Amino acid sequence: MSDEPYLVINDLTAGYGGPPIIEGISLEARPGAITAIVGPNGAGKSTLMKAIAGVVRPSSGEVKVCGQVTTGLSADKLVRHGMAYVPQVANVFPSLTVVENLEMGGYNRKSGVRERIEELYELFPDLRPAARRPARTLSGGQRNMLAMARGLMSDPKVLLVDEPTAGMAPKFEAAVWQHIVQVRQTGVAVVVVEQNTRRTLTHADWAYVLVLGRNRLSGSPAQLLNDEEVVALYIGGGA
Ligand SMILES: Nc1ncnc2c1ncn2[C@@H]1O[C@H](COP(=O)(O)OP(=O)(O)OP(=O)(O)O)[C@@H](O)[C@H]1O
Ligand SMILES: [Mg+2]
Numbered sequence: 002m003s004d005e006p007y008l009v010i011n012d013l014t015a016g017y018g019g020p021p022i023i024e025g026i027s028l029e030a031r032p033g034a035i036t037a038i039v040g041p042n043g044a045g046k047s048t049l050m051k052a053i054a055g056v057v058r059p060s061s062g063e064v065k066v067c068g069q070v071t072t073g074l075s076a077d078k079l080v081r082h083g084m085a086y087v088p089q090v091a092n093v094f095p096s097l098t099v100v101e102n103l104e105m106g107g108y109n110r111k112s113g114v115r116e117r118i119e120e121l122y123e124l125f126p127d128l129r130p131a132a133r134r135p136a137r138t139l140s141g142g143q144r145n146m147l148a149m150a151r152g153l154m155s156d157p158k159v160l161l162v163d164e165p166t167a168g169m170a171p172k173f174e175a176a177v178w179q180h181i182v183q184v185r186q187t188g189v190a191v192v193v194v195e196q197n198t199r200r201t202l203t204h205a206d207w208a209y210v211l212v213l214g215r216n217r218l219s220g221s222p223a224q225l226l227n228d229e230e231v232v233a234l235y236i237g238g239g240a
Contacts, residue, residue: 006031007158007190013062015052022048023214030190039198040211046194047089050163054086055079067158085152089163092148095137099128102136106154121150142173163194178204198236210235
């Protein structure tokens with residue numbers, strides 16, 4: 002069971018009504034692993050996440066969560082199937098407090114909201130002292146942690162996170178990654194989209210490289226980083 006992927010994408014094509022933005026994408030994400038989707042600006046990473054998360058309706062292909070076909074289901078229904086999605090922007094309610102944001106994330110729970118919030122304060126210690134503050138007063142890094150914690154309120158099997166470290170100072174970037182690694186340890190299948198390929202590969206268990214809406218290649222970070230051509234074309238030398 003533990004080896005069965007929690008998320009399986011087969012030949013997924015999606016866009017915004019015009020020509021497809023992503024085409025023929027297949028990937029898997031396993032429990033207790035970080036699966037990275039990397040690639041240049043405009044490659045279609047966010048569109049792929051939206052197509053998986055039910056924000057954009059795929060025109061063909063299949064999405065399966067824990068063996069169940071969920072293609073085309075709304076984001077709301079997908080939560081019940083064990084999917085949580087943290088978008089690249091607008092991922093918290095700025096005027097609501099931290100605890101209110103967490104409660105919203107747990108809206109579909111029948112019980113255990115308090116207990117789950119406590120567990121998430123353990124995982125994201127910065128949030129506890131900020132519980133009664135509006136989310137807008139948090140730093141960018143803390144806000145992204147709140148967004149992840151909010152997604153985790155529903156006890157998802159699959160957590161999709163779009164660019165959790167975008168525009169962050171290296172210190173905060175490191176803290177966010179540390180938290181993502183801790184979420185992996187809880188057995189969730191974490192799917193992370195990032196532009197900073199090299200940094201992402203140091204944390205990921207498996208990576209897919211997206212270029213112009215297509216899955217150009219995939220492999221373990223070690224495989225990708227040891228291939229000079231791959232590094233020259235898609236990864237580069239920077240940190
Ligand atoms: N709502 C939309 N309507 C129409 N086209 C869109 C929309 N959102 C994105 N696109 C187009 O889809 C393409 C892929 O965009 P997407 O945001 O998926 O890329 P990305 O890889 O996430 O880029 P970034 O690294 O900048 O976040 C781009 O050409 C973009 O202009
Ligand atoms: Mg994006």
